[in-house]
Amino acid sequence: MGFGNKRIKIIASFVGVVAVIVAAVVFSIIKYWSGYSEADKPNPVQPQTQTPPSTTMSQTAWKAEQVPIPSAGFMTALTVSPSQKGVLYAGGDVHGFKYSDNAGESWQLRQSGLWKAGGLGVAAIVPHPKQPGKLYMLSGRADNGKTDYGFYSSEDDGQTWTLLNKNLIPTVPQASNPQLRVYGKLIALDSSGPQDTLYVASYDKGLFKSTDGGKSFKVVGLAGSLGKDKEHVNLTAVVLNPRDPKTVYVGVRYDATGKKGEVFQESKAGGAVWRSKDGGSTWQEVWTGIPVRDLDIDQNDPQTLYAACLDKGMYRSTDGGETWQPINNGLSLTTPKKAPLYYNTVTVNPKRKGEVLIGTGIGHLNAVYGSVFRSTDAGNTWTNLIQSSHVHADPGLYIPQFYHMGGSGYAVSIITIPWWDPNTIYVAGRAGIWVSNDNGDNWRTIFNGLQGRRLLSSAIVPGTRHFIFGMVDFSMGGFDASTGKFQPIDTKQALGTKDRNIAIAVDAVQSKMMAGVGNQYANEGNYGSVIASTDGEHWTPKNNGLPGKRVSGLKMAPSNPDVAYAALKGAGIYKTTDSGDHWSKHSQGLVGESSLFSSFTRVPVAVHPQNPDIAYVLDDAQGVYRTTDGGKSWAKAIHGIQISGKMQFTDLSIDPTDPGTVYVSTSNGLYQSRNGGEEWQPLSSLPPSIGQFGSIAVDPRNGNVFVAVEADSGSTADAKPGIYLSADKGATWSAIYSDGAFGTQFDALLIDPAQPDVLYATERSASLIKLTKTFSTTK
Secondary structure, three states: OOHHHHHHHHHHHHHHHHHHHHHHHHHHHHHHHOOOOOOOOOOOOHHHHOOOOOOOEEEEEEEEOOOOOOOOOOOOEEEEOOOOOOEEEEEOOOOEEEEEEOOOOOOOEEOOOOOOOOOOOOEEEOOOOOOOOOOOEEEEEEEEOOOEEEEEEEEOOOOOEEEOOOOOOOOOOOOOOOOOOOOOOOOOOOOOOOOOOEEEEEEOOOEEEEEOOOOOEEEOOOOOOOOOOOOOOEEEEEEEEOEEEEEEEEEEEOOOOOOOOHHHHHHHHHHEEEEEEOOOOOOEEEEEEEOEEEHHHHEOOOOOOOEEEEOOOEEEOOOOOOOHHHHHHHOOEEOOOOOOEOOOOOOOOOOOOOOOOEEEEEEOOOOOOEEEEEEEOOOOEEEOOHHHHHEEEOOOOOHHHHHOOOOOOOOOOEEOOOOOOOEEEEEOOOOOEEEEEOOOEEEEEEEOOOOOOOOOEEOOOOOOEEEEEOOOOOEEEEEEEEOOEEEEOOOHHOOOOOEEEEEEEEEEOOOOEEEEEOOHHHHHOOOOEEEEEEEOOOOEEEEOOOOOOEEEEEEEEEOOOEEEEEOOOOEEEEEEOOOOOOOOEOOOOOOOOOOOOOOOOOOOEEEEOOOOOOEEEOOOEEEEEEOOOOOOEEOOOOOOOOOOOOOOEEEEEEEEOOOOOOOEEOOOOEEEOOOOOOOOOOOOOOHHOEEEEEEEEEEOOOOOOOEEEOOOOOOOOOOEEEEEEEEOOOOOOOEOOOOOOOOEEEEEEEEOOOOOEEEEEEEEOOOOOOOOEEEEOOO
């Protein structure tokens, strides 16, 4: 009887355990499916979204990967590891730190610890001569009044970074010099002592020195005004005597106008070389009158120094800087168009006595005629190493010939000779990195992984997985998401001879595509155009009725692609009803028309998915304008948006599944309207302290909202930039990308129409990021 009761208890216990397991499994399935709308549920025929095993707890995650674009932007830093063969380090003006372990044939973006500084500009990199993998890096660039800067160190070849000092500013204010790119020998390292001694050149804040490996710095001179007519001081290079590292040389460029706010003109600047023989305690101006852009010292003969002096050419000292002589035999000081030709950088080959290399080609705002010259007799004579017939660009390179080495749009910023092969020369500049492996006879591009092209605008061609992009400097490109291949779009015939045109806005509806273009820089005029295509390959201008101003925003009506609205810089809104054959002005109600849509980035325009008479346009300063009568009149629609400080409006998007729901992002928060812009409410589920809100995308299948959050100069220390997703119209959010491995400044978010679990993000420094929803399981 007791055994029978015991057996019954055992059976009952077993049944109870089974019931608990079954209940847990049922609960897991219910919980799993309840988190998705029908459009989001995994499709059994799509292996990338297979249902997880029912015996596990399931959750979604997003995988981020960089999509290579065969291109590169302006490279501002390039150096080699002094102890690891084949290892190179590079940096760009906006696209972060890059690492190569195969002599530059391919590159990796490494930004862990740097990720809050989206669009990071790298000014200088110095590897440690005794500790492989240890690096020091100076970052900094001006961008629309904001500055990302800092002095960092890495112990692992840049895989992770530590911020050592946030107060070192290696850049010049835009009020004095609108040049954004900062490069040169701005860090000098003395590793002879028990702790590293570092010198870091800044702008008018002087020369910083650290004697504890960068943990602390102090200014040791050359700060502020160095004379009543030398109000602005730019320290351009710092080098040490290799046999006596307490002897420090600093190259200086002065702004001789003495008037703050004037546009700086390098060719009219003065300059000097300053020397200290006691580690920066005291200084002597050993040479003055010439603007110095770069310095280098002969490691085998430290009494010999070379100075690259902008449009004054090259100078040399053979007595430790006491006296200097010009060495311009064989060098021209002007371009073929008789404009000033600037000498930017100089490198002395430590392996070959008397060999010096110099780089040319950057002007006031625009790069001109970059080239490389070499001397084998210590600068007495020079030979131009760049001949067009010997410059070989990879056929897949996404850069026009205008920017190829030696072209009229090229510039040289850095020259590096690796210790493992004196016949190899690396050149960083306006269009990526070029290399010669035969002592300068032939040159080729190396750009795999260097992508730094900014994709200002983007659109998806309906019915396909093809994307079109508007790109900085060379207009447009196409991307096939099925194959992952990029293809340049040739718009030169449609655009004429305006080489500097960029596509600010692109759009596609049904089989029709349109793009709005304009010049990048103010000194090139405001030329703008609308071009159109039905196949993505052949484009024609559509400018009848347009005033020739830069087209900063463009949107076709989803329900009628013949209708389009265009926002023109300083000219208001224009509309077409016949696919661009005729345009007419529709600006009534816009305030301060001449100052509208002046932002360099695209101007968001949104059109109701069913009613082309309802449209919205976003001015970055004034906010949302709305029309309900096809553009006959516009009115501000910002009721409920809390305006404070220098608030910026960044993006605008309509929910295609519920067109009365509209989202707008600002530097002060994310807002939603549920009644077509009549009233706005802040989405407090994402607090303003998280960062500046940027690009928005709404999934047309289910109304899911994606928003990019950027770090800026006003972000709090705990700001978490990244990309966030809401599946309940902004009530709750989850981060789908927040480690910043590929940057944090996004110009656009794109939803793949054929893959509901794929999102593309165009990032300012890494160009294109692919985010794929995956399923992670835990036992």
